[in-house]
Amino acid sequence: MVTVSVLTLLGLGFTAATLLALASRVFHVKEDPRVEAVMDALPGANCGGCGYAGCEGYAIAVVNDPAVAASLCVAGSSEVSIAVGELTDKTVAAAEPQLSFRRCDKLAGKVGMRYEYHGMPSCAAATLLMGGVDICSWSCLGFGDCIQVCPFDAMTLKNGLVYVNPSKCTGCGACIKACPRNSLELIPVRARVTISCATKDKLRAVMDVCEAGCINCGKCSKSCPAKAISSVNNRIEIDHKKCLSYGSSCEELCVKNCSRHILRTNCPPPTSSQSIETPPAQASTDNSIQANP
Amino acid sequence: MEVFQLFISAIFVNNIVLAKYLGMCPYLGCYKERGVALGMGGAVVFFTIMATLCTWYIQKFLLTPFGLDYLQTIAFILVIASLVQFVEMFLKKMVPPLYAALGIFLPLITTNCAVMGVAILVQREAYDLKTSLLYAVAASAGFLLALILMAGLRERLDVCRVPKAMMGTPIALITAGLMSLAFMAFKGMIP
Numbered sequence: 289m290v291t292v293s294v295l296t297l298l299g300l301g302f303t304a305a306t307l308l309a310l311a312s313r314v315f316h317v318k319e320d321p322r323v324e325a326v327m328d329a330l331p332g333a334n335c336g337g338c339g340y341a342g343c344e345g346y347a348i349a350v351v352n353d354p355a356v357a358a359s360l361c362v363a364g365s366s367e368v369s370i371a372v373g374e375l376t377d378k379t380v381a382a383a384e385p386q387l388s389f390r391r392c393d394k395l396a397g398k399v400g401m402r403y404e405y406h407g408m409p410s411c412a413a414a415t416l417l418m419g420g421v422d423i424c425s426w427s428c429l430g431f432g433d434c435i436q437v438c439p440f441d442a443m444t445l446k447n448g449l450v451y452v453n454p455s456k457c458t459g460c461g462a463c464i465k466a467c468p469r470n471s472l473e474l475i476p477v478r479a480r481v482t483i484s485c486a487t488k489d490k491l492r493a494v495m496d497v498c499e500a501g502c503i504n505c506g507k508c509s510k511s512c513p514a515k516a517i518s519s520v521n522n523r524i525e526i527d528h529k530k531c532l533s534y535g536s537s538c539e540e541l542c543v544k545n546c547s548r549h550i551l552r553t554n555c556p557p558p559t560s561s562q563s564i565e566t567p568p569a570q571a572s573t574d575n576s577i578q579a580n581p
Numbered sequence: 582m583e584v585f586q587l588f589i590s591a592i593f594v595n596n597i598v599l600a601k602y603l604g605m606c607p608y609l610g611c612y613k614e615r616g617v618a619l620g621m622g623g624a625v626v627f628f629t630i631m632a633t634l635c636t637w638y639i640q641k642f643l644l645t646p647f648g649l650d651y652l653q654t655i656a657f658i659l660v661i662a663s664l665v666q667f668v669e670m671f672l673k674k675m676v677p678p679l680y681a682a683l684g685i686f687l688p689l690i691t692t693n694c695a696v697m698g699v700a701i702l703v704q705r706e707a708y709d710l711k712t713s714l715l716y717a718v719a720a721s722a723g724f725l726l727a728l729i730l731m732a733g734l735r736e737r738l739d740v741c742r743v744p745k746a747m748m749g750t751p752i753a754l755i756t757a758g759l760m761s762l763a764f765m766a767f768k769g770m771i772p
Contacts (some may be wrong), residue, residue, distance in 0.1 A: 293652055296643070300656060304663035311667050314672035407738055 322375055328464045329371040333439040337362040337460030342488040350376055362386070363440070363458040386459030386474045388442070388452050391486035392428040395449060395550075397500035399424045404518055426487040428471040434463035475554075479528045480536070481543060485550045488495040488522040502550045508542035517542055584715060586696060591719035593767040597695050598727040599760060601702075604695030608731055609753050613697040618732035622725030624686040626718070629696050631668065632661045633717035637710055656720065657700050665691045695724050730760065 326347040334342040338360040340349055341514055350372060351358045358373035359366075359380050366380075373380035405421045407413055419425045430448035442456035443463060454477070464472045471486050485502040494501040503522060503524040509517040509524065514534035516527045543551045597603050607621055630673040638658050644650055669687045672680040690696060699720045734756050743752050 292647065293649060296647065296649055296652060296653065297659070300643075300659055304659060308663055308666055308670075315670040317673050337725075514696045549690070 290337050303393075320351055323347050325375050326351055326372055329364075329375060331364045331368065333363050333460075335363050335439040335458075335460040337458075337462065350378075354378075363460040365458075385477045387454050387457040387477050388434075388459065388461070388463050388472050389475045389482060390428055390450055390452060390472055391483055392426070392449070392471045393484045393500050394422060394424065394498065395447060397424075397498035399427055399498045412458045412468045420469065424487065424494075424501065426469060426471065426485070426489070427498075427536060429469060433466045433468070434472060437462045437466040467563055475526050476531060476532070479526075479554045480531055481540060481551050482554045483524060483526060483551055486523065491521075500548060500550065503548060505547065507545045507547065508551055511541040511545045513538050513541070587712070587715060588719045588722075589649060590771050591716060592723040592726060593764065594762055594771050596723040596727060597698060597720045598724055599757075599764040601698065603698040604693055604724055605687060607693065607695075607748065607755060608728060613735045615729055615732045615736065618728040619725075621686045621689070622692055622721075622728045625693060625695060625724055626721040627710060628661075628665060628668070628690050628693075629699050629717045629721035629724075630714060632664060632696050633700050633703055633713055634710075635660050635664055637703065637713050640704050653701065653704065661696060661700065662691050695721070727760070731757065734760075 323344075324347075327343060327560065330343040330347060331477065332343050336342065338346045340346040340360075341564040345366075346356075346360060346398055350358060350360070358376055358378040359369040361368050361372065365385070365518055368466075372378075379506045400423045401421055402418060402423055403421065405414055405417070409431050411431045413422050414429050414431060420427070420429055422429065428449055430445060430450060432443070432445045432450060434450055435443045435445060439460065439462060440456050442453045442458070444451050444453065450472075459474055461476075462473060469486070473486075475482060483502070485498075487501050487504075490504045500557045504519065504522065504524065506519070509515075509519065512531075514530050516530035516534065517524060518527070519525075528575075540553055543553055584740075591597070595601060598605070599607050606627075639656060639660055640653070643654060644656060649656075665687055669680075672687075690745075699717050702720075703716055706716075708716060731753075735753065738752060738756070
């Protein structure tokens with residue numbers, strides 16, 4: 289009985305193995321080995337910052353399509369771009385590292401509430417109800433939709449505001465797509481001046497709801513010698529390229545001229561643990577995460 | 582009429598998931614979207630029919646004539662696993678779009694007990710080949726139905742305030758239990 293059952297199973301297994309071995313020969317599909325090599329070089333976070341559906345999608349595209357640049361991976365540093373470029377024989381232009389920045393400081397502005405919200409704890413849901421909980425229609429609602437989508441754990445919630453940890457943020461832009469209020473934007477890590485308000489309202493309409501909101505007075509754009517600040521769709525925007533190329537000889541006139549303290553000098557990008565020990569006075573106006581939350 | 586009764590029995594009264602408690606892993610697992618549930622269910626329907634066909638012949642021409650019925654479980658596991666692997670290779674080469682749609686579910690089906698369960702149940706009931714295949718279609722359709730209902734419920738659960746301790750698997754188990762209870766109402770339909 290033992291012999292028969294062992295032999296039967298052996299025969300069955302052997303037949304199946306032979307069939308599978310033959311099938312793997314007959315139905316063999318050639319796959320480009322470079323795709324796997326590129327996949328190994330990529331961070332594998334599947335954040336979608338490159339514009340493709342995950343790292344595999346980008347790897348296939350960058351290997352097969354000569355028009356696809358090797359530097360599209362925003363999550364990986366320049367090392368990733370160089371590695372991908374080497375694997376696919378493409379030249380890599382140095383990309384400016386970016387990070388996510390919250391254009392709202394509603395705590396300093398003492399923005400009030402429109403109503404008490406007991407619904408689903410998500411910014412997207414809260415925005416649907418009369419344009420959000422806050423009186424200001426452009427504020428960071430602080431339910432943390434961006435925290436949930438961040439593949440790098442770079443965002444934290446504190447006192448109803450979202451804080452970006454610059455040492456973890458890779459600038460992939462996943463949070464910007466998730467934010468229903470446009471309160472987040474990508475800025476270069478080297479950016480000299482930041483804007484802490486995202487409103488498209490003007491004057492009285494802003495003053496009534498927020499003490500630290502942009503009233504669109506236009507002093508900053510008039511004072512900027514580099515003409516780097518302009519009003520785009522009723523909202524002030526800094527052209528960081530122009531701003532950076534002008535250098536520091538402007539003495540940050542825009543920051544000095546801003547009566548509402550919306551334009552702020554960006555603290556230097558974090559390079560070591562030193563950046564975490566920001567003094568409290570500066571940290572309160574800073575967009576980055578504070579030392580001891 | 583008998584065919585009709587077989588279908589009603591396999592889909593509603595003796596649903597393979599809700600009454601026989603087979604295939605629990607994909608049922609409770611990660612299927613929170615109806616589209617994904619439909620894909621997985623479709624793949625299971627396809628493989629249940631294939632597996633039932635193969636194992637029926639194995640039983641008829643190998644196990645029964647040599648008196649090896651006690652090897653049924655291990656022989657069926659072997660056959661179903663190799664079958665899934667074979668079809669995976671076949672689809673990858675011959676029908677790439679279908680592979681792209683079902684590809685991620687194929688390794689899961691290798692160890693799906695609903696597929697295995699149908700193959701064994703058919704032998705236990707001593708169905709002939711035609712009835713076996715009909716039963717395979719009906720049972721896997723029942724699986725598909727349960728999967729889609731569950732995915733629909735979980736889509737709704739996502740926008741509900743579930744107590745923190747109940748989030749995820751606990752509430753899924755409670756939902757599954759309630760669904761099983763609801764399906765028990767069909768018990769009286771077939772004597």
